[in-house]
Amino acid sequence: MPPAFSPTGPSFGAHVSIAGGHHRALERATALGCEHAQVFTKNNLQWFARPLDEAGVAAWGEARECTGLAAVFAHAGYLINLAGEDPENLDRSRRSLLDELERCRRLGLPFIVLHPGSHRGRGAEAGLEQVLASLDWIFARFDGATRIALEFTAGQGDALGRSIEEIAWLLDHSAHRDRLAVCLDTCHLFAAGYDLRTAADVDRFVRGFRRQIPWENVVCLHANDSKGDLGSRIDRHEVLGRGRLGGPCFEAIIAHPAFRGLPFCLETPKGKDNINDRTTLAALKAIRDQRPERKDRPPGRG
Numbered sequence: 001m002p003p004a005f006s007p008t009g010p011s012f013g014a015h016v017s018i019a020g021g022h023h024r025a026l027e028r029a030t031a032l033g034c035e036h037a038q039v040f041t042k043n044n045l046q047w048f049a050r051p052l053d054e055a056g057v058a059a060w061g062e063a064r065e066c067t068g069l070a071a072v073f074a075h076a077g078y079l080i081n082l083a084g085e086d087p088e089n090l091d092r093s094r095r096s097l098l099d100e101l102e103r104c105r106r107l108g109l110p111f112i113v114l115h116p117g118s119h120r121g122r123g124a125e126a127g128l129e130q131v132l133a134s135l136d137w138i139f140a141r142f143d144g145a146t147r148i149a150l151e152f153t154a155g156q157g158d159a160l161g162r163s164i165e166e167i168a169w170l171l172d173h174s175a176h177r178d179r180l181a182v183c184l185d186t187c188h189l190f191a192a193g194y195d196l197r198t199a200a201d202v203d204r205f206v207r208g209f210r211r212q213i214p215w216e217n218v219v220c221l222h223a224n225d226s227k228g229d230l231g232s233r234i235d236r237h238e239v240l241g242r243g244r245l246g247g248p249c250f251e252a253i254i255a256h257p258a259f260r261g262l263p264f265c266l267e268t269p270k271g272k273d274n275i276n277d278r279t280t281l282a283a284l285k286a287i288r289d290q291r292p293e294r295k296d297r298p299p300g301r302g
């Protein structure tokens, strides 16, 4: 039986490598103590890759059953820029994401996390319009169930998706809103200027978010500490508790009711033999599981 998401708090997982075959990622995730996982569907620094073969898909299916992870998310490749203006680059970006969505369909992945794009000096407005047009192009050609989860970015360079307003604008203006979702990233949010260091900060962020985007649109949170300071727009992830966000930030997020049942995913330096992932996942579970059970609802009900 796959473990259900924890009803008393978030569930915890990590980004894991698909080296040696996609199914190997699932084995790695369970060895780390993950309750769910995130993967690239192919080499994230290449535009295209060989199509998935039948044996690989079968091995993946078997590993999914054996490992019993509650969910697996995909993260799109880093070359893709749906806001690009160079026609050749834009066309390649769209086809690359379409190819990744087809891979997600074959692997049965419900969400692919995507950085909205970079406007390359043309301004956010023109960039966001281009992202919308790209999403239209993609959804006209993909009829699978996989949804695109737009990830908040640190706002480095000309990166789009640095604010609640920009993500809300994309959701509100897309003709395919029901095929989109949202992925939070604590490092990116902090670097973009949203303070999360105390329980009051976390609650302020959630309330501000809810004023513009239904909270149900959030499908995952990348739990990363930040090497850069508040508002620095520096996208550099750090092991939880070792960066500028610090441990209390994550305790506050785990304790906040809005994050109950949400998958948290580590994208932080793994250390020798993945020691950082192992210890961080264990620590996060300990924080969650030591929290008192709520007595006002029957067990097993979220």
Ligand SMILES: [Zn+2]
Residues within 6 Å of the ligand: 075, 113, 115, 151
């Ligand atoms: Zn990302």
Ligand SMILES: [Zn+2]
Residues within 6 Å of the ligand: 151, 184, 185, 222, 267
């Ligand atoms: Zn992230």
